[in-house]
Amino acid sequence: MCAGAVTPAAAQTPRWELGIGALVTGTESAGDTNASLLSPGGDSLTLFRASHRITSGLGLEGGLSWRLRDKLRAEVAIGWLKADFESRISGDFEDVPDVSLTQGVQQFRGEVAVAYRVLHRGRLSAFVRGGAGAFREITTDQALVGNGASASLGGVAHFLVRQAPSGLFGRLAIRVEARAVVRRSGITFGEEGARVSPTFVAGLVFGR
Amino acid sequence: MNRRVTGALILCVLSVGAVATTQAYLKLGVLTPNGVVGIRWTRPIQYFVTNRDVDGVTAPQLQATVSRAFGTWASVPGVTLTHGFSGFTVSEPFVADGINVIGFRARPDLQRTLAAATFEIDELTGQIIESDIFFNTAFSWSTAAAGQAPRYDLESVGLHEVGHLLGLGHSGLGETEVTSTGGRRVLGKRAVMFPIAYPAGNVEDRTLEADDRAGLGDIYASGAASAGRGAIGGRITLGGTGFFGAHVTALNTRTGELVGGFTLNNNGEFTIGHLTPGLYVVRAEPLDDADVTSYFDEETTVNINFRPAYYSSLVAVPRGGSGPRIEIKVVSK
Numbered sequence: 001m002c003a004g005a006v007t008p009a010a011a012q013t014p015r016w017e018l019g020i021g022a023l024v025t026g027t028e029s030a031g032d033t034n035a036s037l038l039s040p041g042g043d044s045l046t047l048f049r050a051s052h053r054i055t056s057g058l059g060l061e062g063g064l065s066w067r068l069r070d071k072l073r074a075e076v077a078i079g080w081l082k083a084d085f086e087s088r089i090s091g092d093f094e095d096v097p098d099v100s101l102t103q104g105v106q107q108f109r110g111e112v113a114v115a116y117r118v119l120h121r122g123r124l125s126a127f128v129r130g131g132a133g134a135f136r137e138i139t140t141d142q143a144l145v146g147n148g149a150s151a152s153l154g155g156v157a158h159f160l161v162r163q164a165p166s167g168l169f170g171r172l173a174i175r176v177e178a179r180a181v182v183r184r185s186g187i188t189f190g191e192e193g194a195r196v197s198p199t200f201v202a203g204l205v206f207g208r
Numbered sequence: 209m210n211r212r213v214t215g216a217l218i219l220c221v222l223s224v225g226a227v228a229t230t231q232a233y234l235k236l237g238v239l240t241p242n243g244v245v246g247i248r249w250t251r252p253i254q255y256f257v258t259n260r261d262v263d264g265v266t267a268p269q270l271q272a273t274v275s276r277a278f279g280t281w282a283s284v285p286g287v288t289l290t291h292g293f294s295g296f297t298v299s300e301p302f303v304a305d306g307i308n309v310i311g312f313r314a315r316p317d318l319q320r321t322l323a324a325a326t327f328e329i330d331e332l333t334g335q336i337i338e339s340d341i342f343f344n345t346a347f348s349w350s351t352a353a354a355g356q357a358p359r360y361d362l363e364s365v366g367l368h369e370v371g372h373l374l375g376l377g378h379s380g381l382g383e384t385e386v387t388s389t390g391g392r393r394v395l396g397k398r399a400v401m402f403p404i405a406y407p408a409g410n411v412e413d414r415t416l417e418a419d420d421r422a423g424l425g426d427i428y429a430s431g432a433a434s435a436g437r438g439a440i441g442g443r444i445t446l447g448g449t450g451f452f453g454a455h456v457t458a459l460n461t462r463t464g465e466l467v468g469g470f471t472l473n474n475n476g477e478f479t480i481g482h483l484t485p486g487l488y489v490v491r492a493e494p495l496d497d498a499d500v501t502s503y504f505d506e507e508t509t510v511n512i513n514f515r516p517a518y519y520s521s522l523v524a525v526p527r528g529g530s531g532p533r534i535e536i537k538v539v540s541k
Contacts, residue, residue, distance in 0.1 A: 035459045035466055035489070037383060037396030040406050045383060045396030050461060050489055085522055087461060087489055093383065094493065094516045103487060103522035143531030144485065144524035189461045189487065 013073055013117055013125070014207045016066040019175055021203015023081050025057040028197045030085075030189040048096070050087040052189040054197075057083030057107070061201050071117040075131065079109045085139075085189065104140030105187060109133060115156055123160040129153070129177070137186045148186030154179030158205065169206040177201040234377030234470060234503060235427055238329050245334035247327065247375045248427050252290035253278075258311025259296035262345050264359055265312075267296055269351045274310050274341075277366040280414070281374060284421045286433025289374070301340035302326050308373075312349075313342040320391060322347055322405055323365050325372035341369045350409075357409025364406065364413035371401050376423045377503065378403040380455040381468045384497045392498065398466050403502035418465035418484075425482035438525035439481040442534035443471070444492045446514055450476020453500065453510030454538070459489040461522070470495070470503070485527045490519040492536045514538040 030052035036044040059081025065073045084102040092098075113131025120126075132151045138144070156177045164170030179199045188195075237244040257271040265273075275293060282289040294307075301309045302324075315321065321344055328338040343349060343365065350359035382397030384404055394404050399419040406412055416424075425433065444454040454471040456478050469480035494512035495503065504510060517538045524531045 033459065033461050033464050035457070035464075035491075037381070037398045038412055039396040040394055040410055040412070042412070047383075047457075047466075048459075048489075048491070050459065052461060085487055087487075087522055089489065089518060092516070096491075096516050096518065099518055099520075101489060101518060101520065101522045103524055139487075139524040139531075141524055141531050143526045143529075144487070145526070187487070 012070045013067050014171055016064070017171070017173075017205045017207030018062075018064055018169075019203055019205035020060065020062045021175060021177075021201045023057075023059040023061040023079050024200045025059075025081060025083065025181070026198035027056050028054040028195055030054055030195075033087075033189070046091060046093065048092045049090050051090070052085070052087050054105075054189075055084040055086055055102075057081040059107070061203070065115065065205075065207075068114070073115045073117075073127070075111075075113040075115055075129070077109075077111045077113065077131070077133075079107075079111075081107050081109075083107070085187070087189075105137050106140070107135050107137045107186075109135035109150065111150065111152065113152070125158040125160075127156040127158075129156050129179070135183065135186060139187065144187055146185060146187035148184055150181055150183045152179040152181045152199070154199075168208065171205075171207045173205045173207075175201070175203055175205045234379070235423060236327075236372070236375050236377045238331050238334055240332055240334070246427060247329050247334045247336055249289075249374065250335050252292065253308065253373075254292050254294045255308040255310055256294050256297035256299065258301070258309065259298060260312065262312045263348060264356075265349050265351055265362055270311065270362070271296070273351050273362045273366050274370070276363055277370040280367055280416060281370055281424060284416065284424050284428075286429040286436075287424055288430060289428060301342040303340070304328055304338065306338060308339050310341040311343070312345050314345045315342070316346040318344055318346065322360060323369050325369050327373075336373075336375065339373045341366075341373060343369075347408075353411075355409040355411040357407075360405065360408045361411045361414070364400075364411055367413060367416070368400050368405070371420065371424070374424060375427050376401050376420070378498070379419050379423070379468055380470065380495055380497070380503070381417070381419050381457065381466055382497055399468070403498045418460075418463075419467045422467045422480070422482040429482060434482065435528045436485075437482045438485045438527055439479055439483060439530040440488060440490060440523055440525055440534070441477070441479040441530050442490075442519075442536065443476040444478065444536050444538060445476050446511065446538050446540065448537075450474060451511045452476070452508065453495050453504065453512070454478070454492050454514070455495045456480065456536075457491050457493070458483065458523070459491075460484055460486050461489060462486045479530075483525050485525050488523045488525055490523050490534065490536065492517055492519075492538055513541050515541055 035047040061079035063077035065075040111131045111133030115127040115129040162172040348359040350356035379399035379401040381399040382402035383395040384392040493516035
């Protein structure tokens, strides 16, 4: 149960919380691909080089969390974000100027996670959070669809803004989160294995 | 009674023939009253091999080499090809006798032609009725496993010619330079079906490349295999107008596979099929690394007076279909 004070000193985290926030992902390098011919000597003759990355993405994330134990919470989150696959073309054999080519991608993601409170000081609470989930990526032209799995580990900070003594949404806090998200599969440039991208979420949580 | 047309395709610089081309890689086609129809075998391919030994290659070695070439093409995933050796023969290739004959001939007049394939085709259906291959004894040949300069590798050239026999035209995936004798030297290539051979002694062309596999798959892959593949289609335009004969290459950013195609009508339209799904870089360039007649009829007008250019976006190729059609706008040189 939450305490009814503005600056609670309760040992327990809130019974439940509902949150929404902006989601930002970091840029991921995604390797290189050379368009190459085979020369008579067995060497490669490069027609052009393509250096790939997935640009920083922007989206929304919503979630529901509830208390399992005093400091332990379970969370379910769903999110959407938009980013670009980008290939930087260089070194063209016939001197075509360097150019960047992109294809937009939308990602829909879902995750279940647990969060453990490691700090509670005044209005501020801090958690470590780990989760696992799945995602679906669709290119902007809707031609290509890929599914994948993800796992994340990070930290969450809650800053309590308001704590009303009653009411369904009596508790309001600012939530800021940083995660390292490990993804596998989905639409790829050919990167082998898992890909890691930093992810940041900032928003509001309501609860009691 | 079906009308028939005979054409010829020749490896190395020169190609001649009345066979039209259709779609990418190229696939060979024939012009019918209903438009261009791709040529293909619709029955098992039974072939004879000439029973003469030549310098460096016995008849059994030729037969074994041809058999390996057929086997290499037949191993393309998703493709069903039935082929078989019918026996040795005294018949000559390039004679319309109702049987498929593969063998050596002396053609010193064809100074730059290593080998060639001819067809007899049902002009209404595109069915191949007969096809012969000859290897020119004006050149010396070898079947040595690691190659034997200055002899040309029979299996490499044979693989190319069997590709023609199966219905493939020439690929544009190569870069060349003109030599002092007026011929062309390969700087690099990425298709067995490129019209100019590696130098004598080289055996790199014993292995099919993605472009070769895509071309054959486009003709012979089963429905299930084709359903797992995708395509890129669109136009190449110069000043807003499409044109014939631009070479279009697609690079799969995941696998690094290169597959090429051509614009094959005056609207500048192209299709590259049987692609591995994924994101592609698409580039258009003039067809200037081999004689245009290696690809198209002599009467065909091909524009090579434009600068290479990339499509402005990455192209997503889905499984079993294609994304939105693209347009690459090029400018004159």
